[in-house]
Amino acid sequence: xxxxxxxxxxxxxxxxxxxxxxxxxxxxxxxxxxxxxxxxxxxxxxxxxxxxxxxxxxxxxxxxxxxxxxxxxxxxxxxxxxxxxxxxxxxxxxxxxxxxxxxxxxxxxxxxxxxxxxxxxxxxxxxxxxxxxxxxxxxxxxxxxxxxxxxxxxxxxxxxxxxxxxxxxxxxxxxxxxxxxxxxxxxxxxxxxxxxxxxxxxxxxxxxxxxxxxxx
Amino acid sequence: xxxxxxxxxxxxxxxxxxxxxxxxxxxxxxxxxxxxxxxxxxxxxxxxxxxxxxxxxxxxxxxxxxxxxxxxxxxxxxxxxxxxxxxxxxxxxxxxxxxxxxxxxxxxxxxxxxxxxxxxxxxxxxxxxxxxxxxxxxxxxxxxxxxxxxxxxxxxxxxxxxxxxxxxxxxxxxxxxxxxxxxxxxxxxxxxxxxxxxxxxxxxxxxxxxxxxxxxxxxxxxxxxxxxxxxxxxxxxxxxxxxxxx
Numbered sequence: 001x002x003x004x005x006x007x008x009x010x011x012x013x014x015x016x017x018x019x020x021x022x023x024x025x026x027x028x029x030x031x032x033x034x035x036x037x038x039x040x041x042x043x044x045x046x047x048x049x050x051x052x053x054x055x056x057x058x059x060x061x062x063x064x065x066x067x068x069x070x071x072x073x074x075x076x077x078x079x080x081x082x083x084x085x086x087x088x089x090x091x092x093x094x095x096x097x098x099x100x101x102x103x104x105x106x107x108x109x110x111x112x113x114x115x116x117x118x119x120x121x122x123x124x125x126x127x128x129x130x131x132x133x134x135x136x137x138x139x140x141x142x143x144x145x146x147x148x149x150x151x152x153x154x155x156x157x158x159x160x161x162x163x164x165x166x167x168x169x170x171x172x173x174x175x176x177x178x179x180x181x182x183x184x185x186x187x188x189x190x191x192x193x194x195x196x197x198x199x200x201x202x203x204x205x206x207x208x209x210x211x212x213x214x215x216x
Numbered sequence: 217x218x219x220x221x222x223x224x225x226x227x228x229x230x231x232x233x234x235x236x237x238x239x240x241x242x243x244x245x246x247x248x249x250x251x252x253x254x255x256x257x258x259x260x261x262x263x264x265x266x267x268x269x270x271x272x273x274x275x276x277x278x279x280x281x282x283x284x285x286x287x288x289x290x291x292x293x294x295x296x297x298x299x300x301x302x303x304x305x306x307x308x309x310x311x312x313x314x315x316x317x318x319x320x321x322x323x324x325x326x327x328x329x330x331x332x333x334x335x336x337x338x339x340x341x342x343x344x345x346x347x348x349x350x351x352x353x354x355x356x357x358x359x360x361x362x363x364x365x366x367x368x369x370x371x372x373x374x375x376x377x378x379x380x381x382x383x384x385x386x387x388x389x390x391x392x393x394x395x396x397x398x399x400x401x402x403x404x405x406x407x408x409x410x411x412x413x414x415x416x417x418x419x420x421x422x423x424x425x426x427x428x429x430x431x432x433x434x435x436x437x438x439x440x441x442x443x444x445x446x447x448x449x450x451x452x453x454x455x456x457x458x459x460x461x462x
Binding site: 090091092093094096100101103104106107110114174176177178179180181182 | 228230231235236286287310313314315321358376379380422423424425426428429436438439442443445446
C-alpha cells in the first residue's frame with residue numbers, strides 16, 4: 001500500500017485519483033520516512049489541491065470561517081509539512097476564539113467566578129492591613145478607618161462585597177461535587193453538604209456582626 | 217406546527233474545499249422526530265454526500281454526539297420540536313479535528329482512555345475455581361454512576377479546558393478511571409495515580425462543570441475529577457509523613 005501513488009513510468013493519472021492514492025501512501029503503516037514526506041508534499045500542493053474542482057457553496061467559505069486554523073500538527077503530525085497531519089492530511093482544526101467564554105452563560109459564570117477570586121485575595125490583604133494598623137496603635141488605626149470611609153473607597157468596597165458574595169455562592173454551590181460520596185461508611189447527601197456550608201457561613205457572619213455591632 | 221424546518225449543517229469535504237461551509241437543508245417537520253431523524257432524511261432523500269456517525273438511535277452507543285445550536289447533544293435524543301422555529305445549526309463535536317462534515321476524529325480520546333487503564337487490576341489474581349470476586353450492592357453503588365459512561369464525548373466538547381489545553385486527559389477518561397478506582401475488586405488506583413495526579417491529569421481541570429451539565433447519562437465527570445483532586449492531595453500529604461514514600 002505504501003508504494004501507491006509513487007509508481008514511476010506509468011501513464012499520468014487523473015489529478016483526483018493521484019491525490020487519493022497519495023493519501024493512502026501517507027496512511028501506509030510501513031511507509032519509510034522519506035517516502036512519507038514525498039507523499040505529503042504531493043498532497044500539500046497548491047491551495048485547492050490537484051483536483052481543482054470546487055463545489056458551489058464553498059465560494060464564501062473563507063469568509064464564513066475566518067477562524068480556520070490549518071497549521072496543525074496534531075498527534076502524529078508531519079514536522080516537514082505542519083499543514084497536514086500524518087494519516088489525516090486534511091483535518092479541519094477550528095481556531096479557538098479569544099472570546100470563547102461568551103459562548104454560553106455557564107462559561108461566563110465560570111470566568112466571573114475565577115475573576116472574583118481577585119476580590120477574595122484583596123479582601124484578605126485588607127484585613128491583614130487593618131490588623132497591622134491595629135498593632136501600630138490607635139492613631140494609625142484611626143487614620144486607616146478615615147481613609148476607608150472616603151466615598152470612592154466605599155464605592156470600590158461595595159463592588160468588592162458583591163464580588164465576594166458572588167464568589168462565595170458559586171463556590172459553595174460546587175462543594176457537593178467535590179466532597180467524597182462516603183465518609184466513614186456513611187453516604188453523604190449533596191443537600192446536607194450545601195446546608196452545612198451555608199449554615200457555617202451564616203454562623204460565622206452572625207458572630208462577626210455581633211462583634212462589630214454589639215461589642216464595639 | 218410548521219410544515220418544514222431548516223437545518224444549517226456544517227459541511228467539510230476535504231477533497232473539494234479548503235475551508236468548511238454551511239449548507240441549508242429543508243426537511244419536513246414531524247412531531248417526535250429527533251435531529252438524527254432529520255439528518256437521516258437528508259442523507260436518504262436530499263443529499264447522500266452528507267457524512268455523520270450514528271448507530272443505535274436510542275442513546276446507548278454514543279456515536280451521534282454533535283453540536284446542535286452550539287450545545288453538545290446526542291442527536292438521537294434531541295427533539296426537533298424543542299428547537300423550533302429553526303434554523304437548527306448542526307456542527308461536529310467541538311474540540312476534535314474534523315475529518316469530514318459532522319465526523320470528528322476521536323483517536324486522541326481513545327489514546328487517553330488507554331492510559332488510565334480502564335480495566336480491573338489485581339495484584340492477587342484468584343484461581344477460576346475460587347469463584348468470582350463478590351461485591352455487595354453498596355460497593356456496586358460506589359462506582360455504578362461512573363460505569364454509565366457511553367464515551368459519547370459530549371463532555372469533551374463542553375469542556376473549554378480540553379479545547380485550550382489539548383494535553384488534558386479529559387472528563388470521561390477521568391470518570392472512567394474513577395469507575396475502577398471506586399470498584400471494590402480493583403487494586404490499580406496507585407498505577408492510575410501516575411497518569412492522573414499530574415498537571416495534564418486532574419490538575420488541568422478548573423471546574424467549569426459543563427461536562428456534568430451536558431452528560432446524557434448523569435455520570436458527573438466534574439464530580440469524579442474533583443473527588444480525585446481530594447484523593448491526590450490526601451495522598452501527597454500522606455507521602456510527607458515519616459517513613460512513607462510516594
